[in-house]
Amino acid sequence: MLSTSDLAVARGGVTVLQGLTFALAPGQALILRGPNGSGKTTLLRSLAGLQPPAGGAFHLPPDSVAYAAHADGLKSTLTVAENLSFWSQIYGGPSIDHALTALNLTQLARRRAGELSAGQKRRLGLARLLVTGRSVWLLDEPTVSLDVASVALFADVVRAHLTKGGLAVIATHVDLGLPEATILDLDPYRARVIQSTGFDEAFA
Amino acid sequence: MKALLLRDLRLAFRSGGGFGLGLAFFFLLSVLVPLGVGPEGGTLARIAPGILWVGALLACLLSLDRIFALDFEDGSLDLLATAPIPLEAVVAIKALAHWIVTGLPLTLIAPGLAIFLNLPPAGYPWLVLSLLLGTPALSIIGAFGATLTVGLRRGGLLLSLLVLPLYVPTLIFGGEVVRRGAEGMVLATPLALLAAISLGAAALLPFAAASAIRVNLR
Amino acid sequence: MSIWEYANPKKFMQTSAWALPWAVGLTVILLVVGLVWGFFFTPDDYKQGSTVKIIYLHVPSAMMAINAWVMMLVTSLIWIVRRHHVSALAAKAAAPVGLTFTLIALVTGALWGQPMWGTWWAWDPRLTSFLILTLFYFGYMALWAAIEDPDTAADLTSILCLVGSVFALLSRYAVLFWNQGLHQGASLSLDKEENVSDVFWQPLVICIAGFILLFVTMVLLRTRTEIRARRLKALLARERVA
Numbered sequence: 001m002l003s004t005s006d007l008a009v010a011r012g013g014v015t016v017l018q019g020l021t022f023a024l025a026p027g028q029a030l031i032l033r034g035p036n037g038s039g040k041t042t043l044l045r046s047l048a049g050l051q052p053p054a055g056g057a058f059h060l061p062p063d064s065v066a067y068a069a070h071a072d073g074l075k076s077t078l079t080v081a082e083n084l085s086f087w088s089q090i091y092g093g094p095s096i097d098h099a100l101t102a103l104n105l106t107q108l109a110r111r112r113a114g115e116l117s118a119g120q121k122r123r124l125g126l127a128r129l130l131v132t133g134r135s136v137w138l139l140d141e142p143t144v145s146l147d148v149a150s151v152a153l154f155a156d157v158v159r160a161h162l163t164k165g166g167l168a169v170i171a172t173h174v175d176l177g178l179p180e181a182t183i184l185d186l187d188p189y190r191a192r193v194i195q196s197t198g199f200d201e202a203f204a
Numbered sequence: 205m206k207a208l209l210l211r212d213l214r215l216a217f218r219s220g221g222g223f224g225l226g227l228a229f230f231f232l233l234s235v236l237v238p239l240g241v242g243p244e245g246g247t248l249a250r251i252a253p254g255i256l257w258v259g260a261l262l263a264c265l266l267s268l269d270r271i272f273a274l275d276f277e278d279g280s281l282d283l284l285a286t287a288p289i290p291l292e293a294v295v296a297i298k299a300l301a302h303w304i305v306t307g308l309p310l311t312l313i314a315p316g317l318a319i320f321l322n323l324p325p326a327g328y329p330w331l332v333l334s335l336l337l338g339t340p341a342l343s344i345i346g347a348f349g350a351t352l353t354v355g356l357r358r359g360g361l362l363l364s365l366l367v368l369p370l371y372v373p374t375l376i377f378g379g380e381v382v383r384r385g386a387e388g389m390v391l392a393t394p395l396a397l398l399a400a401i402s403l404g405a406a407a408l409l410p411f412a413a414a415s416a417i418r419v420n421l422r
Numbered sequence: 423m424s425i426w427e428y429a430n431p432k433k434f435m436q437t438s439a440w441a442l443p444w445a446v447g448l449t450v451i452l453l454v455v456g457l458v459w460g461f462f463f464t465p466d467d468y469k470q471g472s473t474v475k476i477i478y479l480h481v482p483s484a485m486m487a488i489n490a491w492v493m494m495l496v497t498s499l500i501w502i503v504r505r506h507h508v509s510a511l512a513a514k515a516a517a518p519v520g521l522t523f524t525l526i527a528l529v530t531g532a533l534w535g536q537p538m539w540g541t542w543w544a545w546d547p548r549l550t551s552f553l554i555l556t557l558f559y560f561g562y563m564a565l566w567a568a569i570e571d572p573d574t575a576a577d578l579t580s581i582l583c584l585v586g587s588v589f590a591l592l593s594r595y596a597v598l599f600w601n602q603g604l605h606q607g608a609s610l611s612l613d614k615e616e617n618v619s620d621v622f623w624q625p626l627v628i629c630i631a632g633f634i635l636l637f638v639t640m641v642l643l644r645t646r647t648e649i650r651a652r653r654l655k656a657l658l659a660r661e662r663v664a
Contacts, residue, residue: 012571014659048286051422067286071279075211077218082211089207090287128283348585352578356568365564366582369557370589376596394599401592412585419577 001026001061001167002047002136008055008191009039009046015054015191016042022184026135026165029158029178034186040171041070043186044138047169066134068142072125076114080105080124083113088131099130102157104150118145126154129161137161137168143176152177205289205297212301222270226263226306227313233259234317245322252321253331253382259317260310260335261342261371267306268346269363271298272354272417281354285421291414296406299340299347307339323386330385334398338378341402345370348409351416374401429506431649438642445639452632460625476534478626482633484527487555490520490637494562495587498580508645510576511652513583514566515644519637521559528552547597554593558586572652 001024008018016039024030032040046053047060048067074083084096100106103123108116113124122145129137137158143151155177158168162180170176216223237255238248275281284294314335315328323331349367353359377398384391427433460478494513501510531549532542543549565582569575 012659013573045282048282050282050285063288065286067283069279069282071277071282073275073278073280073283075215075278075280077215078211082214086207086211087283087287090284090289092288345589352565352582353568355574359568362564362568366561369554369561369593370586372554372557373589373592373596376593376600380600397596397599409585412581416578416581419574419581422574 001064002058002169004047004056004058006056007043007046007053007058009042009051010054011039011042017186017189018055018191020056020189024167024169024182026167027162029162029168029170029181031176031178031181031183032169032171032186033173033183038186038190040186041140044140044169044171045069048138060136064134064136065138066129066132066136067138067140068125068129069140070144072121073128074113074121074124077112079110079112080116081109083124084127084131087128091132091134094131094133096127096131099127102130102153102160103127104153119147119150122146123150123154126157130157135166137166137170139168139170139172141172142170143172143174205293208284208289208294208297209301212298213304216301216305222267223305226266227309229266230259230263230310230313231317233262234320238320248322249324249386252318252323253327253386254379255321256314256318256323256331257334257338257375257379257382260307260314260339261375263310264306264339264342264346265364265367267302268350268367269353269360271302271347271350273350273359276354276420281417282421285417291417292410295347295351295410295413295417296344299344299406299410302347303340303343307335307343311335311339323382326388327382327386330391330395331382334378334381334385334395337395337399337402338374341374341398341405342371344402344405344409345374348405348413348416351413351420354417355420374398377401426504426506429500429504429508431508434508435646435649438646442639442642442646445635445642449632449635449639452628452635456625456628456630456632460622460629464622464625473534473537474622476530477622478629480527480530480534481626482630483523483530484552485630486633486637487520487524487527487552489634490516490523491555491558491587491590493641494520494583498583501576502580502584507576507652508649510580511648512641512645513579514576515648516637516641517559517563517566519640519644521556521563523633523637524552524556524559528556545601547594547601550597550601551594554597555590558590562586572655 003023004020006018007020008015009020010016016037020043022030032043034040042051044067045051047058048065050067078086081096081100084099088094088096088099097106100109103126105120105123105127108120113121116124122142126139126142129139142154146154151174158170158176158178161168168181170181234255237251237259241247241251272281275284285291311332314331318328318331346367349363349370352366353363356362377394380394381391381398384394428437457478461475464475466472466474494516497509497513497516500506501513528549531552535544536542562579562582565579566575569578
């Protein structure tokens with residue numbers, strides 16, 4: 001359902017990862033591992049369609065991606081429920097109750113997002129995934145600032161998503177407690193030879 | 205799309221949203237100009253159309269960088285770009301929201317401020333009409349400019365430098381409508397051209413703006 | 423052999439290295455001949471006296487001020503459509519040159535206008551249009567300067583140049599509408615009756631040719647500098663990664 005062939009991605013005109021070939025079927029999760037700056041975020045942004053790949057190709061069903069970045073995209077003057085129902089309306093209006101319950105936010109629904117703790121904000125950001133109704137989740141460090149209980153809660157959410165036939169690509173350092181997920185170490189794919197960016201030919 | 209419009213309006217009206225800042229600026233300008241120019245009614249009446257249009261334009265400029273910069277900083281723009289609404293529509297709706305919270309109120313309070321500036325009575329309907337037709341162009345052109353500087357940390361000043369030259373035709377035709385209206389002259393041509401700029405900008409600039417956003421998110 | 427081969431940076435560097443000395447030489451010859459002829463070997467105008475001779479700086483720089491923007495528009499379009507880096511860099515290189523020509527046109531115009539119209543500045547449509555053109559140049563250059571990533575900068579400035587061109591044209595007509603003005607008509611036109619007389623015309627054409635070549639020379643030189651700067655940046659980035 002998600003497949004890449006010889007994919008290369010670039011950040012700021014410099015290729016950081018190359019030769020990525022993998023495939024994910026419905027119900028599977030892929031965990032990206034690699035040190036800072038290895039290109040995890042760049043890969044996820046490329047898969048989300050925010051930037052063009054530097055080489056190779058990837059295939060995704062149209063309109064299937066939900067992307068969760070470092071930043072949660074929350075508006076601090078809107079309440080938790082308002083933040084969430086905005087995104088639900090953008091994605092065609094599923095009810096937000098399920099998402100609130102799944103991430104244990106029901107109690108906070110009427111609180112302003114600006115008054116939440118860092119971990120609560122993160123949970124709200126992740127709850128957004130549930131109202132998108134999208135099947136491919138691209139998650140960039142989803143567990144940052146989550147406590148142990150919340151990480152477990154989140155792992156359950158991901159697991160439920162997978163059993164419903166969804167799939168997920170997760171960049172993370174911590175152990176999510178998802179033993180069924182495949183782990184992809186990005187280190188072997190680091191671009192060693194800098195690809196010509198179309199300009200180096202000047203003096204090649 | 206309605207959800208996006210409602211969200212932007214709600215954000216503008218909640219505390220810290222900056223609603224009213226442009227209006228206050230417009231008000232201040234209309235008070236300061238007579239203080240600087242002198243109380244002589246004839247002089248004020250002659251410059252009133254221009255002052256009111258320049259004031260509206262600058263008041264509009266004040267809030268432009270908020271259109272996209274806030275969404276860029278908190279990550280919403282990334283999420284909107286991957287959402288099932290085309291970016292062109294996002295731009296158009298955000299410009300519309302900007303117009304509703306700045307251009308429209310500016311248009312409505314302009315007649316009140318025109319009293320301070322001694323605008324001849326014949327000019328009032330044309331002042332309102334010209335602002336009504338022209339301020340949408342200010343919002344959409346400004347939204348385009350804001351997409352160019354969205355990735356820059358201190359883009360505000362640069363934004364004015366980019367947007368002000370683009371405002372020239374709108375300002376000229378807008379001021380001309382009021383001037384001619386105040387003097388009781390024929391004004392169909394500048395009025396039509398003003399409307400044409402607004403319509404043309406609304407039809408074409410969202411595409412340029414959306415491609416600028418895509419470049420900035422890359 | 424296609425014209426696009428010259429858009430390859432390597433090919434461009436080779437060709438421009440060959441062409442540059444010729445361009446410099448021709449520019450100097452044309453400008454010296456044109457300006458000396460114009461300044462010292464033409465009669466004074468019966469009405470304007472010797473002030474008329476500023477025409478040899480004013481008219482060519484005014485023409486090049488507009489042509490430079492047109493060239494930037496074309497190169498920006500080429501960048502957007504075909505993504506040739508040289509094209510984007512040529513647009514970047516042309517902007518300060520175009521701005522300089524615009525400023526020369528404005529200043530020489532003021533110097534000429536003072537004795538002619540009795541004022542340094544009038545809100546005449548042509549003068550106003552040029553003033554607005556400077557604003558567009560400033561905005562364009564400021565955007566280039568503000569953005570760090572060169573490809574992003576090239577993309578955004580190209581979009582600005584495209585949209586700016588439409589609005590510059592609109593401004594031109596708006597200004598015409600706004601004030602009818604006292605500037606004389608075009609100095610050169612195909613209609614013989616409208617033209618300035620022959621004695622002034624011949625050195626003027628040489629000066630215009632000289633200014634065109636001056637523009638080409640400076641753009642070539644500046645584009646070469648930009649390409650080298652880009653190359654330097656790429657090398658530094660490569661070193662950081664390695």
